Amino acid sequence: MTTNRILHVMAVLCVAAVAVALVSQHVFDMRPCAWCVLQRLVFLAIAAVCWLGVLAGRVAPGLRRFAGLLAALLGAGGMVAAWYQYSVAAQRFSCDMTFADRFMVASGLDAGVPWLFGIFASCLDARVELLGVEYALWGMGLFALLTVMALMAAARRSGRRR
Template structure:
């Protein structure tokens, strides 16, 4: 029988691998995450958790899980798109503002500051990775994950 569970597991692994890479960039390469970077991390974690949770549920719920995870990926893509807009318009900044203060007071940021604490500025230009900025890579990955999840949600079980 054909199910979407392998797709959910694969997308979940990819989502957490991308968060792991973000942690590598933060802690090994000293690239401090800005508030929008942290919000993108929340979106990747949401996608991964939804995928793993619904992959563990009965087969009848995998389509719902894929649809919810696709929605989280689309939200993350929107955040990454906004981040790119801010980088293209340096006069606008999300730097030290109420967004950063609010994000850093969420219980997950206080519990896991190494992962969810916003310390950087959105307009900081870091060295590109294979020619693209971090928000560009995030947007690409959110689109890929959303397309996979939409396909899994629309896929018919046989």
């Protein structure tokens, strides 16, 4: 698989993950917590980095590798966020004043784009399962897969066809 294809598949997976989260929220009334919406932001950042890497790689092929490295860092950050949500935040009644809450509020995204980044539940209330597995674990698994794919993209030599 070429570097471009890896980056493109990663971006599509990220957008699909956010789409599933939005359907869960708006169709099935599963309200997100601060850690949920922070992970949405990380997924969208990975998608943007990947697609920018594909575009910029046409001019400077080395930028594809850089995009892979940056996406791997974001993926690792997403795994940490998902792990924290699952193991710490979901055990507490409130996400208030945690890093995710402070970051999302300070960014203005929760108020500016509430249909995507609005915080509507506590961490304890946001513990939701899909096919018997908590959303946070699905997110962690997807972040792990994306990190591996990103490292594969970063490790590939920058050639004309990659």
